[in-house]
Amino acid sequence: MGFDFNGWDIHVGSPHPFNDRAPRIDNGTGRPDPRRYFDKDWMKAEWDRVWTRTWLLAAVESDLRDPGDFVKFDILDESFIVVRDKNGSLRAHYNVCPHRGSQLILSDFGSIEQFTCPFHSWQFSLDGNNIKVTDAETFDPDVLCHGTDMSSVRCETAAGLVFICMDPEAPSLHDYLGPLVDQLQLYDIGSMNVIHHKQSAWGANWKGGVDAFYELYHLHSVHPQTQAVMDDRTQIDLYPNGMSRQFVPFAQPSPRFPDQTTVNPGIKMMLADAGIDPETFSGTAQESRAAIQSAKRERAKKYNLDYDKFSDTQLSDSTIYGIFPNVQIGCHPEAVFIHRFLPHPTDPEQFTYDNIIAFRHIDAPGYRAPAWMGLSDDVDTTGMIRPEIARVPLGVPPELGEVLDQDSELLPIVQKGARSRGFRGPLWSYQEGRLRHFHTELDRYISGEK
Numbered sequence: 001m002g003f004d005f006n007g008w009d010i011h012v013g014s015p016h017p018f019n020d021r022a023p024r025i026d027n028g029t030g031r032p033d034p035r036r037y038f039d040k041d042w043m044k045a046e047w048d049r050v051w052t053r054t055w056l057l058a059a060v061e062s063d064l065r066d067p068g069d070f071v072k073f074d075i076l077d078e079s080f081i082v083v084r085d086k087n088g089s090l091r092a093h094y095n096v097c098p099h100r101g102s103q104l105i106l107s108d109f110g111s112i113e114q115f116t117c118p119f120h121s122w123q124f125s126l127d128g129n130n131i132k133v134t135d136a137e138t139f140d141p142d143v144l145c146h147g148t149d150m151s152s153v154r155c156e157t158a159a160g161l162v163f164i165c166m167d168p169e170a171p172s173l174h175d176y177l178g179p180l181v182d183q184l185q186l187y188d189i190g191s192m193n194v195i196h197h198k199q200s201a202w203g204a205n206w207k208g209g210v211d212a213f214y215e216l217y218h219l220h221s222v223h224p225q226t227q228a229v230m231d232d233r234t235q236i237d238l239y240p241n242g243m244s245r246q247f248v249p250f251a252q253p254s255p256r257f258p259d260q261t262t263v264n265p266g267i268k269m270m271l272a273d274a275g276i277d278p279e280t281f282s283g284t285a286q287e288s289r290a291a292i293q294s295a296k297r298e299r300a301k302k303y304n305l306d307y308d309k310f311s312d313t314q315l316s317d318s319t320i321y322g323i324f325p326n327v328q329i330g331c332h333p334e335a336v337f338i339h340r341f342l343p344h345p346t347d348p349e350q351f352t353y354d355n356i357i358a359f360r361h362i363d364a365p366g367y368r369a370p371a372w373m374g375l376s377d378d379v380d381t382t383g384m385i386r387p388e389i390a391r392v393p394l395g396v397p398p399e400l401g402e403v404l405d406q407d408s409e410l411l412p413i414v415q416k417g418a419r420s421r422g423f424r425g426p427l428w429s430y431q432e433g434r435l436r437h438f439h440t441e442l443d444r445y446i447s448g449e450k
């Protein structure tokens with residue numbers, strides 16, 4: 001198990017082209033400017049040069065199945081409505097009435113026939129065209145000539161994910177995502193239902209959140225309980241436009257963990273999730289991961305699931321994608337974990353951690369979400385109930401499970417140090433190659449190179 005720029009050789013099971021390492025991208029050895037973590041001018045530059053110019057994940061497609069379905073997407077001070085129009089196309093508009101600027105939509109999601117402004121009841125079709133100016137005869141036609149339709153932005157989908165972009169000059173979403181499109185498509189996220197959605201306020205810059213989620217280097221220190229069930233060695237793949245991938249091997253103890261043989265309680269739980277009886281399992285802890293891969297293949301045949309498209313690694317592990325600028329998606333055949341790092345509108349030292357679980361409903365007796373996903377037994381997975389967004393203010397524990405709660409406690413400590421005059425910018429290892437890749441791309445936008 002050697003280490004190179006792409007991380008360790010971590011795969012077990014059959015070789016598969018999905019697992020192939022991406023060609024090396026050399027992001028150098030520089031020490032980035034730490035003002036990015038706290039400076040208001042930097043935050044302003046990010047708005048002007050990053051947020052308004054990149055593709056932003058606004059919704060999952062399963063929340064927009066039918067004409068009239070909409071999702072509100074807020075990013076810093078802006079608000080957008082993504083909606084499926086009467087012809088079945090997805091559209092995105094600024095959440096603004098052209099009359100006096102009132103917001104049109106106040107709820108997170110829902111279904112409507114048309115937009116009606118709460119102020120003077122102007123109406124707009126789902127594709128943003130004005131259909132009613134109240135008391136139109138009281139306007140000079142030369143006033144209405146300035147335009148009475150909603151302002152729209154680009155809206156494109158890939159792999160069941162809906163993105164918006166404010167920049168008419170930006171490349172297409174498919175060109176922007178590059179190789180991630182085909183890889184994400186394997187998971188058919190569009191057919192998964194959102195079964196959990198929580199937004200919690202954290203006391204750190206949004207990039208502090210990205211940084212923490214982009215590496216496994218901190219697991220031994222911040223999340224020592226993961227060492228029994230999760231290998232913290234990873235393969236890191238970097239792709240153009242700041243995109244990246246890494247694998248998190250599950251059901252395999254970290255080499256830092258003293259007992260590599262005994263099937264510990266955490267691994268027993270993962271075996272049981274895959275349909276293996278942990279009490280009769282005769283393998284070691286080190287053999288559990290491969291056993292889970294085989295068991296999932298067997299179960300896929302029984303439930304008629306299309307798992308032939310997945311590598312063995314994809315079956316057992318978390319396959320994690322970083323989508324520039326602010327999204328990470330942990331992919332499993334059963335579900336995806338979508339993390340968005342949403343900057344605070346005014347304070348560079350706060351962000352909202354947005355956490356969505358989308359789950360593929362399998363209508364078969366005995367099939368349930370893996371226990372490690374931490375869902376309660378009564379959660380509805382059929383797609384009939386789309387849970388409301390739970391919101392947790394700053395200073396209140398987000399109750400996202402032990403691991404994420406540990407991160408939420410640590411990040412304000414990192415933030416405090418990172419804003420000190422004594423901190424001169426991060427020093428990244430190859431294990432943190434995704435961070436360097438992300439920040440290098442960010443710097444390209446900030447400097448005007450992109």
Ligand SMILES: [Fe+2]
Nearest residue numbers: 212222223407
């Ligand atoms: Fe963490």
